[in-house]
Amino acid sequence: MATANNDLRHTNGHAKYKVIGTRPVRHDGVDKVTGRARYGADIHPSGMLYGVVLRSPHAHARIRSIDTSKAASTPGVRAIVTNKDLLDPGNRMVELGEGAVNLRHLNHNVLAADKVYYRGHAVACVAADSIHIAEQAAALICVDYEVLPCVTDVQAAMDPKAPLLHADLFTEELGKIGTKPSNIAKHFRFEKGDVAAGFSKAKFVVEREFKTSTVHQGYIEPHNATALWNPDGHITVWCSTQGSFTVRQQVAELVGVPISHVKVVPMEIGGGFGGKIRVYLEPIAAVLSRKTGAPVKVVMSRADVFEATGPTPGSYMKVKLGVDAAGLITAGEAQIAFEAGGFPGSPVGAAAMCVFACYEVPNGKIDGYDVVVNRPQMSAYRAPGATQAAFAMETVIDEVCEQLQIDPLEFRLKNAAKEGTRRVDGPVFPRIGMYEATLAARDSAHYKTPLTGKHRGRGVASGFWFNIGLKSCCTATVNADGSVSLVEGSTDIGGSRTSIAMQLAETLGIRAEDVVPAVVDTDSVGYTDVTGGSRVTFATGWAAYEAARDIQRQLINRAAQIWERKTEELTYQDGGVSGPNGLRMTFQELAAEVQKHGEPVVGRGAVDPEGCGGAFATHVVDVEVDAETGKVEILRYTATQDVGTAIHPSYVEGQIQGGAVQGIGWALNEEYFYDAQGVMRNSTFLDYRMPTALDLPMIDPVIVEVPNPGHPYGVRGVGEVPIVPPPAAIANAIYRAVGVRMQELPMSPPRVLKQILAAIHTSSPRH
Amino acid sequence: MAKKRVVSTTINGKSIELLCEPRQTLLEVLRDNLDLTGTKEGCSNGNCGACTVLMNGRPVVSCLVLAMEAEGASLETIEGVAQGGDLDPIQQAFLENAALQCGICTPGFIMSTKALLTENPNPTEQEARFYLAGNLCRCTGYDKIIRAVLDSAQRRQAALAAERQHS
Numbered sequence: 004m005a006t007a008n009n010d011l012r013h014t015n016g017h018a019k020y021k022v023i024g025t026r027p028v029r030h031d032g033v034d035k036v037t038g039r040a041r042y043g044a045d046i047h048p049s050g051m052l053y054g055v056v057l058r059s060p061h062a063h064a065r066i067r068s069i070d071t072s073k074a075a076s077t078p079g080v081r082a083i084v085t086n087k088d089l090l091d092p093g094n095r096m097v098e099l100g101e102g103a104v105n106l107r108h109l110n111h112n113v114l115a116a117d118k119v120y121y122r123g124h125a126v127a128c129v130a131a132d133s134i135h136i137a138e139q140a141a142a143l144i145c146v147d148y149e150v151l152p153c154v155t156d157v158q159a160a161m162d163p164k165a166p167l168l169h170a171d172l173f174t175e176e177l178g179k180i181g182t183k184p185s186n187i188a189k190h191f192r193f194e195k196g197d198v199a200a201g202f203s204k205a206k207f208v209v210e211r212e213f214k215t216s217t218v219h220q221g222y223i224e225p226h227n228a229t230a231l232w233n234p235d236g237h238i239t240v241w242c243s244t245q246g247s248f249t250v251r252q253q254v255a256e257l258v259g260v261p262i263s264h265v266k267v268v269p270m271e272i273g274g275g276f277g278g279k280i281r282v283y284l285e286p287i288a289a290v291l292s293r294k295t296g297a298p299v300k301v302v303m304s305r306a307d308v309f310e311a312t313g314p315t316p317g318s319y320m321k322v323k324l325g326v327d328a329a330g331l332i333t334a335g336e337a338q339i340a341f342e343a344g345g346f347p348g349s350p351v352g353a354a355a356m357c358v359f360a361c362y363e364v365p366n367g368k369i370d371g372y373d374v375v376v377n378r379p380q381m382s383a384y385r386a387p388g389a390t391q392a393a394f395a396m397e398t399v400i401d402e403v404c405e406q407l408q409i410d411p412l413e414f415r416l417k418n419a420a421k422e423g424t425r426r427v428d429g430p431v432f433p434r435i436g437m438y439e440a441t442l443a444a445r446d447s448a449h450y451k452t453p454l455t456g457k458h459r460g461r462g463v464a465s466g467f468w469f470n471i472g473l474k475s476c477c478t479a480t481v482n483a484d485g486s487v488s489l490v491e492g493s494t495d496i497g498g499s500r501t502s503i504a505m506q507l508a509e510t511l512g513i514r515a516e517d518v519v520p521a522v523v524d525t526d527s528v529g530y531t532d533v534t535g536g537s538r539v540t541f542a543t544g545w546a547a548y549e550a551a552r553d554i555q556r557q558l559i560n561r562a563a564q565i566w567e568r569k570t571e572e573l574t575y576q577d578g579g580v581s582g583p584n585g586l587r588m589t590f591q592e593l594a595a596e597v598q599k600h601g602e603p604v605v606g607r608g609a610v611d612p613e614g615c616g617g618a619f620a621t622h623v624v625d626v627e628v629d630a631e632t633g634k635v636e637i638l639r640y641t642a643t644q645d646v647g648t649a650i651h652p653s654y655v656e657g658q659i660q661g662g663a664v665q666g667i668g669w670a671l672n673e674e675y676f677y678d679a680q681g682v683m684r685n686s687t688f689l690d691y692r693m694p695t696a697l698d699l700p701m702i703d704p705v706i707v708e709v710p711n712p713g714h715p716y717g718v719r720g721v722g723e724v725p726i727v728p729p730p731a732a733i734a735n736a737i738y739r740a741v742g743v744r745m746q747e748l749p750m751s752p753p754r755v756l757k758q759i760l761a762a763i764h765t766s767s768p769r770h
Numbered sequence: 771m772a773k774k775r776v777v778s779t780t781i782n783g784k785s786i787e788l789l790c791e792p793r794q795t796l797l798e799v800l801r802d803n804l805d806l807t808g809t810k811e812g813c814s815n816g817n818c819g820a821c822t823v824l825m826n827g828r829p830v831v832s833c834l835v836l837a838m839e840a841e842g843a844s845l846e847t848i849e850g851v852a853q854g855g856d857l858d859p860i861q862q863a864f865l866e867n868a869a870l871q872c873g874i875c876t877p878g879f880i881m882s883t884k885a886l887l888t889e890n891p892n893p894t895e896q897e898a899r900f901y902l903a904g905n906l907c908r909c910t911g912y913d914k915i916i917r918a919v920l921d922s923a924q925r926r927q928a929a930l931a932a933e934r935q936h937s
């Protein structure tokens with residue numbers, strides 16, 4: 004299983020930089036290996052009550068009435084809340100950073116109003132002295148449901164005869180609102196060039212249909228929230244979130260107070276991947292606290308997490324690609340329909356923008372459909388939408404390559420999007436690294452080593468994700484001992500305290516260890532958007548760079564006073580201020596000096612950068628298929644990616660490896676099983692089968708650095724794109740191994756076996 | 771509510787008596803009654819390994835152990851792994867190999883690794899993967915964790931060798 008690894012652990016440093024490119028131990032590391040780090044569920048303010056949410060047993064039902072009297076009279080029960088205790092924020096959209104939400108839908112998702120739209124939909128919540136009392140009491144709440152027929156499949160839901168979820172949902176059809184209620188919330192289209200003319204120039208045209216299952220982000224830490232509503236109307240919320248400021252906004256809207264009355268304290272967060280942006284429990288804990296006057300904590304069970312949070316959409320897709328005799332793409336067409344869950348708003352828009360983005364597609368047409376179904380409200384998951392789209396596009400390309408008899412990486416190099424390429428949805432690429440990432444895959448030791456053995460095959464696939472910028476703030480205080488205290492608002496999910504601190508250190512010419520980073524609450528730092536969209540090292544790192552530049556300017560002023568020189572004569576370089584005639588003070592000397600006289604030196608950075616660079620990845624995978632059972636084993640895996648500049652290479656590799664493995668899980672095992680009643684049948688980690696250490700080989704990351712011209716240190720986002728190529732790469736490998744084309748995810752043993760048996764029946768298999 | 775019971779047990783070398791309800795799991799008592807929140811809860815049904823502690827030297831998922839079963843036992847949690855202000859070589863190896871991202875799985879992995887290295891001081895990669903298959907990590911893809919585990923084994927061997935030379 005073990006393979007040669009392009010282990011970069013011992014490369015130290017970057018030719019251009021002193022701190023960037025090194026691998027310091029992360030600042031929060033000791034807290035996290037000793038168990039001292041406090042995650043959301045770890046706090047116990049004195050007098051705390053426990054909340055338990057009552058959830059719908061039905062996938063689709065009208066709530067006739069809710070009787071809480073029995074539950075309320077249970078000894079130890081302090082309060083019960085339902086949707087009536089939330090404020091109706093009206094029919095308005097707000098941007099959450101990785102997708103917008105309608106506030107009324109958010110309100111109805113937090114606690115169901117007149118209807119439940121999926122099994123597990125929250126209906127009421129009990130606060131009691133102990134978790135066990137709260138559980139017992141929740142079971143005593145009587146909800147009178149009128150059960151309605153349900154629809155959980157995206158294609159079935161698009162049928163005009165399907166059960167309707169929302170009587171007031173009319174399709175937004177290419178910008179116009181329809182007149183008949185429908186489960187199709189939206190149909191949109193992107194177009195470029197002349198598609199018919201493009202296909203007429205093609206020598207080969209391949210068109211295929213695909214289906215993918217709903218999958219969950221699968222973070223190990225369940226959602227949690229603790230809230231205290233003070234009698235002065237100020238609310239404190241402790242929770243594990245990707246964005247404390249977005250929680251502040253959502254809570255304020257749903258409970259009806261100004262944002263300045265909500266303080267969100269971001270605790271350490273045990274994974275998010277896009278699933279911890281939307282609020283579920285925070286407003287509930289807040290209104291329970293208002294009713295009881297005590298802090299209230301609500302934590303989800305694992306089943307709640309599966310049934311009622313985050314998953315990312317299953318899909319139905321059709322992709323058609325035309326290629327000329329020279330192997331150049333002439334036209335592409337895609338139809339992509341995504342499950343939105345109980346309320347509109349799937350990431351189908353992003354899927355449509357990504358589907359052809361790796362390539363120069365001169366003529367293209369992409370149709371997207373956002374469809375409500377009786378499943379939980381879908382959320383972002385690491386490059387939301389891009390993985391499904393790549394599964395379709397990248398396997399079609401593999402078929403095209405087979406017809407053309409061209410190496411699939413050569414095809415990708417030939418057609419790679421580059422600076423100046425216009426995507427079908429409009430934007431023109433700046434300098435990007437699709438070509439370089441693919442070249443690195445072609446030149447990798449892995450790709451150059453022939454694969455031999457029965458039922459073994461090698462597959463490749465590429466992927467794209469935009470990355471985002473958004474707002475970030477930092478404050479940096481110079482301490483007399485030559486260190487800097489760095490205050491930031493980006494919750495740290497995977498080592499970002501360090502990647503941000505390193506950019507500050509680089510700019511000031513000090514060591515990463517001389518920076519003391521702290522992630523603080525919403526009252527203590529400027530507005531900062533979510534940890535998502537691969538933006539933190541890019542944008543918050545940029546804010547830290549600006550804060551460092553601010554410190555540089557202030558230190559130059561102070562040195563000018565000390566030396567009685569003009570500031571224009573002085574420069575900040577190599578970790579200190581230099582002036583004429585060999586005048587020189589190091590950062591440490593200045594830090595000590597400024598402490599003695601005059602005002603403290605505090606740098607500030609506040610940014611909203613444009614110019615985030617898109618990320619491209621190309622993966623190579625070897626598999627062995629057990630032709631008797633259909634089980635696929637990953638033998639070797641190499642993931643190349645253009646990261647712009649790798650600030651902390653270990654954590655860049657970690658993102659690549661972790662993303663690739665989530666993609667492997669999505670490819671091979673993970674899926675939501677619903678029965679005919681719309682009940683999820685596998686809401687445990689035993690049955691929702693995520694990869695374990697035993698399922699995998701080492702994952703070999705290859706870092707490619709095409710600096711992003713839109714960032715002071717060339718950073719692109721890193722975290723999301725590595726999840727995009729795996730399902731397609733593995734599908735292509737399975738084909739090379741056993742001659743069957745998989746067009747449905749996951750490619751679990753029964754599905755693969757079915758295809759193998761079908762192939763045996765219809766023709767003689769390839770091998 | 772059943773009457774609370776007294777349980778006498780040893781946690782991280784300290785003997786204690788605690789009061790708990792018969793239905794409380796060891797995980798709940800560690801976290802809620804004793805504020806030992808380094809032991810994490812990911813699923814409460816034995817599938818994720820985040821709640822792993824050592825009970826009489828053997829790894830158990832504390833969400834599937836009743837607190838009352840700890841009567842007379844010797845327990846070790848993540849809070850007891852670092853000794854006298856020094857990190858254990860396993861903890862050091864996890865840090866230096868960047869074997870954690872969000873870190874929620876880390877305490878469980880460290881406890882399981884401790885048990886593994888006691889049983890098998892020099893595991894192969896495959897043995898490590900097999901032993902740790904009950905601990906889920908969603909962030910890292912396990913690559914750096916497995917490297918940290920193999921590195922821990924070497925560090926421990928080196929530390930033992932140094933100790934032997936000393937005595």
Ligand code: FES
Pocket residue numbers: 810811812813814815816817818819820821822831832833834
């Ligand atoms: S919490 Fe015990 S195994 Fe998951």
Ligand code: FES
Pocket residue numbers: 223273274869870871872873874875876906907908909910
């Ligand atoms: S580091 Fe996040 S689950 Fe392992």
